[in-house]
Amino acid sequence: MDRYYSDDELSRLGLASVGRNVRLDRSTIILNATGLHIGDHTRIDAFCLISAFGPGVSMGRNVHIAAGVYIFGGGGVVIEDFAGVSARSLIFSTNDDYSGEHLTGPTLPAEFRDVAAAPVRIGRHAVVGAGSVVLPGVTFGEGSASGALSLIKNDVSPFSIVAGSPAKVVKARSQRILEVEAELLRREQEQYA
Secondary structure (H helix, E strand, O other): OOOEOOHHHHHOOOOOEEOOOOEEEOOOEEEOHHHEEEOOOOEEOOOOEEEOOOOOEEEOOOOEEOOOOEEEOOOOEEEOOOOEEOOOOEEEOEEEOOOOOOEOOOOOOHHHEOEEEOOEEEOOOOEEOOOOEEOOOOEEOOOOEEOOOOEEOOOEOOOEEEEEOOEEEEEEOOOOHHHHHHHHHHHHHHHOO
């Protein structure tokens, strides 16, 4: 048996939408499949967990979700075209209040908890570095990246690289990837013309 679902199997998973040439590893756990959109040429590797409740999770084309990534979409998560989330990263779009003013945990009635929800957006060509933690409300600008093991609690400016805990800007990232993308799309268009 192939490690990835076939197109026919993907169509039967109940996903909100699924593009062409999608590779979804069979070990991936999807909670609320009707809240998950997956674009063309996207690959989700082994041992991932995608919780697509609330506004859910939407992935564009040519997205790569590496092994062991957990995405919690209760506040909404959008991963735009050509973006990547490296191995063992965590993306949270909701978070309990840990101040001690409220109880915490999903086993409790909502009236005793204070859960903040804010959408996360990973922009085009952005890369979340291995083992990074992305907190609710963060936007990774186009072409931005985080170093491995970073805690991202603030927005990341376009074409900047952040690292650390909490993450801080360490340098700029080249915009040449936009030229490379244009060449890829030109070749695809020629191939299907």
